[in-house]
Amino acid sequence: MSIVEIIGFIITLVAIALAARAHVLTWPLQLVASLLYVGLFLQYNLFGEATLQGVYAVLAIYGWWQWRGGASASPEPIRYLSRKEWLCLNGVGILITAGVSTLQIQFLPTDVPILDSSIFVFGLIAQWMQAKKRMENWPYWIVLNLLASGVYVYKTLYVTALLYVLLAALAVWGWRNWRAQLAAGSV
Numbered sequence: 091m092s093i094v095e096i097i098g099f100i101i102t103l104v105a106i107a108l109a110a111r112a113h114v115l116t117w118p119l120q121l122v123a124s125l126l127y128v129g130l131f132l133q134y135n136l137f138g139e140a141t142l143q144g145v146y147a148v149l150a151i152y153g154w155w156q157w158r159g160g161a162s163a164s165p166e167p168i169r170y171l172s173r174k175e176w177l178c179l180n181g182v183g184i185l186i187t188a189g190v191s192t193l194q195i196q197f198l199p200t201d202v203p204i205l206d207s208s209i210f211v212f213g214l215i216a217q218w219m220q221a222k223k224r225m226e227n228w229p230y231w232i233v234l235n236l237l238a239s240g241v242y243v244y245k246t247l248y249v250t251a252l253l254y255v256l257l258a259a260l261a262v263w264g265w266r267n268w269r270a271q272l273a274a275g276s277v
Contacts, residue, residue, distance in 0.1 A: 098126040110264030117154030138210035153221035228265030
């Protein structure tokens with residue numbers, strides 16, 4: 091356990107609690123937390139997750155811009171993916187996961203290439219969905235956070251494993267909040 095892991099833990103919890111409320115300040119906090127976790131994951135040879143955190147940092151800027159209204163006068167509304175969007179995202183996600191796993195097996199000293207690659211690819215998809223305020227981001231986060239938690243226990247990152255279990259619980263809360271906001275027409 092390091093001070094970076096503890097600070098990342100706290101900032102991430104606050105950021106996701108804000109995301110569950112569809113609050114724009116989630117994004118600058120996610121940016122800071124992502125940058126902290128890049129360094130931590132590199133220390134543990136979790137290359138996919140380190141890269142994912144770097145991309146999350148970039149997507150945090152994008153999400154911040156989207157949620158503030160971007161180029162339009164109004165912020166992004168919460169909505170569901172179409173069936174075609176869902177099929178496309180998952181099909182591409184599976185193909186890219188296979189490719190990234192193969193690259194990790196061939197070139198990187200990781201002992202969890204398939205899990206690391208799956209979390210990386212589908213984490214990108216979930217983060218994009220969150221930035222675009224697509225309802226489906228929450229079930230993706232629930233599954234990904236629980237999967238990642240198991241990887242972190244295996245890697246002895248116990249505080250981060252606990253964080254990801256808590257993030258899965260926050261994702262359930264976020265899913266419920268967004269559904270309630272959508273049903274009430276407040277978004």
